[in-house]
Amino acid sequence: MKILHTSDWHLGQHFMGKSRREEHKAFIEWLLTVVERESIEAVIIAGDVFDTGSPPSYAREIYHQLVLEMRARECQLVVIAGNHDSVSMLNESKSLLAYLDVQVISQADLTDLDSHVVPLKDRQGNEAAWLCAVPYLRPKDMMQSQSGQSEQDKKEGLLQQIKDFYLSLYQRATQRNADRKKQLPIIGTGHLTAFGSQLSESVRDLYVGTLDTLPTSVFPPFDYLALGHIHRPQAIGNNGCFRYSGSPIALSFDELGRDKSVVILDTELLSTAMLSKDSNVMTDLFAEQEEPVVLKPIPCFQPMVSLQGDLQSLLSQIEGLSCEEGKTIWLEVSVLADEYLSDLHKQLLQAVEGKPIELLRVMRRRTQGETSMAFIERQTLSELSVEEVFDRSVTASLDLKDEEKTALSQLFQQCLEDVNEHTEGHGKAQEEAVE
Template sequence: MKILHSSDWHLGQHFMGKSRKEEHAAFINWLLAVIEEEGIEALIIAGDIFDTGAPPSYAREMYHQLVLDMKARHCQLFVVAGNHDSVSMLNESKSLLGYLDTQVTSQANRDHLEDHVLPITGKDGKVAAWLCAVPYLRPKDVLDSVAGQSEQQKKQALQQQISDFYQQVYRIAEQKNAQLDQPVAIIGTGHLTAVGGQLSESVRDLYVGSLEALPTHVFPKFDYLALGHIHRAQAINKQGNFRYSGSPIPLSFDELAREKSVVILDTERLSSERPSTEQAAPVIQDLFAQQDIRQEALAGIQIKSIPRFQAMMSLKGRLDDLLSQIAELPTPESGILWLEVTVIADDYISDVQKRLSEVIEDLPIELLRVMRKSTIEAKTSDHVKRETLAELTVADVFERAIATQLDISEDDSQALTQLFNECLDDMKTQQAQPS
């Protein structure tokens, strides 16, 4: 059975005053074609189906039309809520959508954990996989307040409660699996920041209580963990089966450097070729290879690239160089190019906007944002100012160090960050184990 993992659609988003309606419509049409071509039988959306808790009417129409389109293609739809989604809004149509093979998980429920374990059935009606549908976890959903706790104790308690929630849901899935003639894959979901995930400008800082990021040892041994919240597609563990699908369209200019994609899972290969915890991590032959073998190590996972539906570009440099680059930009095949420009100059230039406007006057280009930075600012992270070492985590310090190295490419930066976070996570795992 093939299952498609996506997340962070943010239907209804406005990007610097621009509607994404046409892009989202084009993406959904592309997705429906993929579902037909690949024979997809289930779609998992791991949070943030909407951009706000009160999305515009056209976004709701897209959502409900998607449900009908899935039903027409005999494709099950599983929607788990993200931090942008409104619990009450998703619940409005939850019962009705259940009759159309769409299961919505809007909120964690500790009193009915079995409600989080959903069967994904094949064409023969038999269970082909179990889905541990865990939405965005709010502290009130999983944590009981205890008076007199220090900040560190609160963090530890919250992390433990999140871990317990996942483990309890996973055990229910295991119990259901044991009742089948043939065990099937167990898939989890999550909408959160996990250690190892690399953020982008459009990702809202997400704190589960006071936790900034969860180490991967918090999660059970899912055959696959479908994550949402971070908009850059990436794996967060060595085996490559704990993965962010990323957003289907760029939600900020700094997401342009990486391809957008969805993940297609083959449940039979996932359950039959699942790596054991004792299995050694694959040897990395080329740390900065375009296809990182650490992320493609697990059989049964296919990454499918999404076309770009809106021409977008971000340019940075001296003003004269920028003017030349813009004049030589290729004309988009259709539509308008959305452009962001960062002008690097140590002296104040009074006519930046005027000169940029003149060069794009007769071109199919719309200038959405102009930023100015000095040479020094261009070499350092914008948010480093006035921070002391005591205010930063170990991961923060590493991130700041990488950000100051302009000669490191985006791919290299991501590879180094992932390796560092894997080492950090392994260290935390060892510290958490009883001696």
């Protein structure tokens, strides 16, 4: 059986005022082609299906159409909730989708562990793997704080609860193997930040309570761990079987330069590898070895370019840009300049005029010789993000303790997410009214 692992679709996202609707539609069309060509029998979406808790109607339409397309291809679909996904919104259609062979895991339920152990079946209806389906873990679903606990006690208690939750699910899957007297692969999921993973600009700090990163020691020895939240595709650990699939499209400019991909897992090859490992059977060193985990590169559906240099260099680089016919480049430029250039934006707009280029962001960066403090003092408010303004304000408050700064940052991030959701919801409502 072949299983496809993907995550962080962020359906409904608006990127610097631009809709990703056409990109997402193109990605799903490509995905369905892969499902057919590679004979994929199960797809796991490891969180952040949607960009906000109240996605626009077209994003929900894409989601529900995907369900129908998967059903038509006899491909099982498992949807794991991420931190961007609304539990209540996913639950609206959960029961109905179950009739279409779609399992939606919207939140952790410690009182019903069996609901988190999902059998993955081939087209003949035979169980081929067990999925320990763990969504984004909200602290209220994991444990209750006790009065008198120190911050460190809360962290250690929550970490232990998460570890126990994963272990309990793994033990249940192991017991099912024992009951059936058949060793099927056990696959885990997670939507979190694991220690050692590489973030990108579009990934928000993700806290589970006061935990910002989780060590890999919290995970039992899954045969494969399908992770979400980090947008850069990457493996954690040495064997390559604990992996972030990454987002299917670039959600920020700093994700450019690295291929986007989905992960295809072959349970038969994985089972063979498990047996060889357990029995210490020598394999033929000269035989061509097939890997149980393969990355499938995703085409780029929207050209995006990030340029850096002094103004004259940038003007020259823009002149040399070319694009596929019918496409438009989304451009970010970082100008290396110590002084504020009053006509910078005007010159850049003149450079892209008449070309299939949209200038989405202009930033100014200091040159190597400029001291950091002097450069910061000359930055204008328009050059800073909301997060940078807040961070500098908090840093300037020297009377705050580290734990107070952390708590303020978490509260601010939540407020910012609420404001963004409200603003996006209002803007998307207007967009849908126009449609």
